[in-house]
Amino acid sequence: SVSTKYQDERTVNLYGSVTPGVTTLNYDFENDAVSVVAKNPPAEDVSRGAGNSCTASVVSYKDAGGSQSKMLKAYSAPSRNGTGVLNLDKFTQEATDYSVTWRQVLTANANHKNGVLLRGDTKTVGNASKGYTQGIMAGYYMNVYNHGGVTEFRIYKSTKSTSLNMFNSATVNLSVGANQSVWYRASVSGTSRVELKLEYSTDGGKTWNLGTSTTDEGGDFVQGATQYVWGLAAEQGNFLIDWKQASIPWKTESEARWSARNTLTCRVAVLFRAAEPKAW
Numbered sequence: 001s002v003s004t005k006y007q008d009e010r011t012v013n014l015y016g017s018v019t020p021g022v023t024t025l026n027y028d029f030e031n032d033a034v035s036v037v038a039k040n041p042p043a044e045d046v047s048r049g050a051g052n053s054c055t056a057s058v059v060s061y062k063d064a065g066g067s068q069s070k071m072l073k074a075y076s077a078p079s080r081n082g083t084g085v086l087n088l089d090k091f092t093q094e095a096t097d098y099s100v101t102w103r104q105v106l107t108a109n110a111n112h113k114n115g116v117l118l119r120g121d122t123k124t125v126g127n128a129s130k131g132y133t134q135g136i137m138a139g140y141y142m143n144v145y146n147h148g149g150v151t152e153f154r155i156y157k158s159t160k161s162t163s164l165n166m167f168n169s170a171t172v173n174l175s176v177g178a179n180q181s182v183w184y185r186a187s188v189s190g191t192s193r194v195e196l197k198l199e200y201s202t203d204g205g206k207t208w209n210l211g212t213s214t215t216d217e218g219g220d221f222v223q224g225a226t227q228y229v230w231g232l233a234a235e236q237g238n239f240l241i242d243w244k245q246a247s248i249p250w251k252t253e254s255e256a257r258w259s260a261r262n263t264l265t266c267r268v269a270v271l272f273r274a275a276e277p278k279a280w
Helices: 255-262
Strands: 008-018 024-026 046-048 055-062 068-076 084-088 098-106 112-125 137-147 150-158 165-172 181-189 194-201 209-216 225-230 239-247 264-274
Touching: 055 084, 098 112, 112 181, 112 239, 137 181, 137 194, 137 225, 150 194, 150 209, 165 209, 225 239
Parallel strands: none
Antiparallel strands: 008 264, 024 239, 046 084, 055 068, 068 239, 084 225, 098 181, 098 239, 112 137, 112 225, 137 150, 150 165, 181 194, 194 209
């Protein structure tokens, strides 16, 4: 048998912090076949909200800037309040502090209402008698309303009620022409005091401009799933989208607050053992 004795044990305490990196998930639809008619499910990792009869499929599209890519095309949203709901199943159903960026291309000049629902409660889902429309979850709904040469940015709270509760609305002189790509970003962070923000970009995300922001002091939703919701009694089709989800931390004007919430401070004890081998 082999044994050791006379071990010299030493403990070294290491102090520091670990800041989580940003995790990003994308919908590029590269594994989806192009279709000129609606499909169910509309795309890989995309499903219709429970009981919602909206229609969509993946198409190949070139925007006014000459960018060619696959995008999801919405066709119709015949459910209650003329609203379509898609579950973005690639994103976790337990997302906490995160943002979702989507590129939107309007293929016709009309009034469009589109956006994402963040921190969706998978146990509170609209049906024939509750919720704004069938399939919509309770959560924070971040909506972009393009109409009449301007764009309104609206933040709602979706609940069991058949109407949406609006936090606030701001109008920006953003005129979106047909076949023009515009990028939008919706962000959520915090628990008892939830911060919500909607931004837009016309240069592919190089420069972000504030659409609107607000705070939910109640913090009703602390984590959840992500949905894409459009229509709201406006134009149901004639637009294309894709999505990207990114976890926080961000580096913004609230950097100190984000860092405090997203930095894990660690105290690690490392044990070193050194022993001289004993003679056979």
